[in-house]
Amino acid sequence: MRTHLLILSGCLALATTRVAAQSSPSSAQKSDSFVVVVNSANPIKEISHADLMQIFLKRVSKWSNGAHVAPVDLGRRSPVRAVFTKDVHNRSVASIGTYWQQQIFSGRDTPPPEKSSDADVVTFVRETPGGIGYVDPDTPLGKGVKVVPIHDS
Amino acid sequence: MSRRVGWAATLFLWAGLSALPLSGQTAGQPESTGFQESHETPEPTPTSERFTLHGYLTQAYAQSSDVPVYGMTKTGRADYRLLALQIRYALDDDDEFVTQVRHRHFGASPLIQFEPELALVWAYYQRHFGPFSARVGRIPIEQGIYSETRFVGTLVPFFRAPVTMYAEGVESIDGASVYYTAPPVAGWTVQASASAGTSEFKDVLPFLTGLGLVDQVFYRDYVGQVWVDSPIPGVRVGGNTHIFYERTDTTPRHRNETWTLSADATFDRLFVRAEHNQGKVPTFGTDVIGHYIQGGVRVLEPLTLTYQYEFLRLHFPTPSGPLSQRSRDRGAGVVYALRPSVHLKVERHRDTGYRFDTFVPLTSPALSTNYWISSFSTSF
Numbered sequence: 001m002r003t004h005l006l007i008l009s010g011c012l013a014l015a016t017t018r019v020a021a022q023s024s025p026s027s028a029q030k031s032d033s034f035v036v037v038v039n040s041a042n043p044i045k046e047i048s049h050a051d052l053m054q055i056f057l058k059r060v061s062k063w064s065n066g067a068h069v070a071p072v073d074l075g076r077r078s079p080v081r082a083v084f085t086k087d088v089h090n091r092s093v094a095s096i097g098t099y100w101q102q103q104i105f106s107g108r109d110t111p112p113p114e115k116s117s118d119a120d121v122v123t124f125v126r127e128t129p130g131g132i133g134y135v136d137p138d139t140p141l142g143k144g145v146k147v148v149p150i151h152d153s
Numbered sequence: 154m155s156r157r158v159g160w161a162a163t164l165f166l167w168a169g170l171s172a173l174p175l176s177g178q179t180a181g182q183p184e185s186t187g188f189q190e191s192h193e194t195p196e197p198t199p200t201s202e203r204f205t206l207h208g209y210l211t212q213a214y215a216q217s218s219d220v221p222v223y224g225m226t227k228t229g230r231a232d233y234r235l236l237a238l239q240i241r242y243a244l245d246d247d248d249e250f251v252t253q254v255r256h257r258h259f260g261a262s263p264l265i266q267f268e269p270e271l272a273l274v275w276a277y278y279q280r281h282f283g284p285f286s287a288r289v290g291r292i293p294i295e296q297g298i299y300s301e302t303r304f305v306g307t308l309v310p311f312f313r314a315p316v317t318m319y320a321e322g323v324e325s326i327d328g329a330s331v332y333y334t335a336p337p338v339a340g341w342t343v344q345a346s347a348s349a350g351t352s353e354f355k356d357v358l359p360f361l362t363g364l365g366l367v368d369q370v371f372y373r374d375y376v377g378q379v380w381v382d383s384p385i386p387g388v389r390v391g392g393n394t395h396i397f398y399e400r401t402d403t404t405p406r407h408r409n410e411t412w413t414l415s416a417d418a419t420f421d422r423l424f425v426r427a428e429h430n431q432g433k434v435p436t437f438g439t440d441v442i443g444h445y446i447q448g449g450v451r452v453l454e455p456l457t458l459t460y461q462y463e464f465l466r467l468h469f470p471t472p473s474g475p476l477s478q479r480s481r482d483r484g485a486g487v488v489y490a491l492r493p494s495v496h497l498k499v500e501r502h503r504d505t506g507y508r509f510d511t512f513v514p515l516t517s518p519a520l521s522t523n524y525w526i527s528s529f530s531t532s533f
Contacts, residue, residue: 050337050340054337059334059342061246061247061283068246068247091386091387092421094421094493095387095419095420095421098308098419098493101302101305101307101494101532104207104239105207105209105302105305105308105532106293106295106301106302107251107253107277107288107292107293107301108286108332110205110241
C-alpha cells in the first residue's frame with residue numbers, strides 16, 4: 001500500500017507543479033475579455049460569479065421572477081469562452097466538457113446550446129426571454145439585450 | 154445469436170447514428186416563459202430540435218497470461234465492444250423522455266449468455282421542478298462515482314470501472330427516483346437522490362462447489378445517494394446506501410445492505426478518486442468489504458498516466474467454519490486523448506484472487522494472472 005501512496009504522491013507533486021506553471025488570465029484580462037448579456041426583459045441589474053457558475057452548470061432553472069433560465073455558450077474553440085470558463089468555473093473548457101459528458105451519460109441533463117459567434121449569442125439572448133450569454137465586449141448588442149455587471153459576492 | 158449477427162447489429166446501430174443529425178449541442182431551445190415585457194414572441198421550438206442524440210463506443214483487444222478473467226483468454230481476443238445510443242426528447246423546458254439502448258460483448262465471458270444483442274438499459278420520463286427532478290420508468294442506479302457512466306470509455310480512466318465497486322447486474326431500477334440540488338452555501342453544494350423499485354441481478358459468481366449463474370429479481374430496492382461539492386472546483390465527497398430484498402426458490406426472503414463512501418478530486422491535470430464499500434447479508438452471515446484508489450496525471454497535453462489498486466474481501470460461513478477470500482487488482486495504464494471525445498488506452502493489470510472465469514476452489518490458495526487491454530473509445 002505504501003508503494004501506491006508514493007506513486008500517487010509523486011503524481012500529485014508533478015501535477016501541482018504543472019498547474020502552478022500554467023498561465024492563467026490576469027484579472028485585468030478577465031474583466032476586459034467578456035461581458036455577460038441577458039434579455040432586456042430580465043429585471044436583474046447585476047449578477048455574482050457564484051450565480052453565473054450555477055446558471056452555466058444548469059443547477060438553477062428559474063430566474064427570481066419564475067422565467068426559465070436559458071444559458072448559451074460560445075463554441076469550444078472560442079478564446080472568449082476559455083476566459084469566461086476559467087473566470088467563472090476556475091476550470092478549463094475541456095474539464096467542463098467532461099462534466100457535461102458525465103451529466104449526459106448519467107441521464108441528468110444536456111449542456112447549454114453552443115453558438116459559433118458572438119452575434120449568434122446576442123441573437124439567441126434577444127429571442128429568448130430567459131436567455132443569458134457572454135460575448136466579447138466590442139460585440140454590437142442592439143435592442144433587446146443588455147449587459148449585466150458581475151460582482152464577486 | 155452468432156457473432157456475425159452481433160457485428161451486424163453493431164454496424165446497423167452505428168450506421169443509424171451516423172445518418173442522424175448529431176444534436177449533442179442543440180437540445181431543444183426554451184419556449185416563451187411569459188415575460189410580458191419581452192420584445193418578441195419566440196417561435197415554438199421545432200420538433201427536430203427537441204430530439205437530442207448521444208452515444209459512445211469502445212472497442213478493445215485483451216489478453217490474460219494465465220487464467221481466463223472477464224472474458225479474456227490466453228490467446229487474446231478482439232471481441233470486446235461497448236456501444237450505446239441515448240435519445241432524449243424534450244416535451245418542454247421541464248419535461249423530457251430519455252432512453253438508452255446498449256450492445257456489448259465481453260470476449261469469452263460466461264456473462265454473455267445474459268446479454269441480449271441490444272439491451273434497453275434506460276427508459277424514463279423526467280420532470281424538473283425548481284431544485285428537484287423526478288424520474289419514473291427504468292432509471293439508472295445512482296451509486297458512487299461511476300455507476301451510471303461505468304461503460305463510457307471517455308469518462309473512465311481504464312477499460313472498465315473498478316469491479317470491486319461496480320459489479321455486473323446492478324445498473325438500473327424499474328421504479329422512481331427524486332433528485333435534489335440544494336442552493337450553494339459558502340461555496341458548498343449538496344446534491345441528493347433517492348430511488349425505489351425493483352431490479353434484476355445477473356452475474357456469474359464463485360460458490361463453494363463451482364461457478365454459479367445468478368439470475369434474480371430484487372423486488373424491493375432502495376438507493377440513497379448524497380454528494381457534497383466543496384468550494385474547491387472538482388473536489389467532492391459522497392455517501393450511498395443500497396438496501397434490497399431478494400428471494401429465491403431455495404432461500405427465504407432476505408435483506409441485503411451496502412454502504413459506499415466516495416471521494417473525488419478531479420483537476421485539469423490530475424485526478425485522485427477513492428471509494429470504500431461495505432455490504433452484508435445478515436440472514437446468511439455474509440459480509441463484503443471492497444475499496445479502490447485510482448489516480449492519474451496528465452504529463453503532456455494528450456497523455457495521461459493512470460494507476461489503480463482494488464481490494465475485495467468476502468467473508469462467509471461454511472460447513473467447516475468461517476472463510477475469508479481476498480482479491481486484489483493492480484493496474485497501470487496510459488490514456489492518449491486524440492480529442493476530448495476520442496481516447497486510446499493501453500493498460501496492464503495484475504489480478505490475484507478467486508474471481509475468474511474458471512472455478513477456483515475457495516479453500517485453495519488464490520490464483521494470479523496478468524492481463525492487458527488496449528482500447529479505443531469515442532463519445533458524442
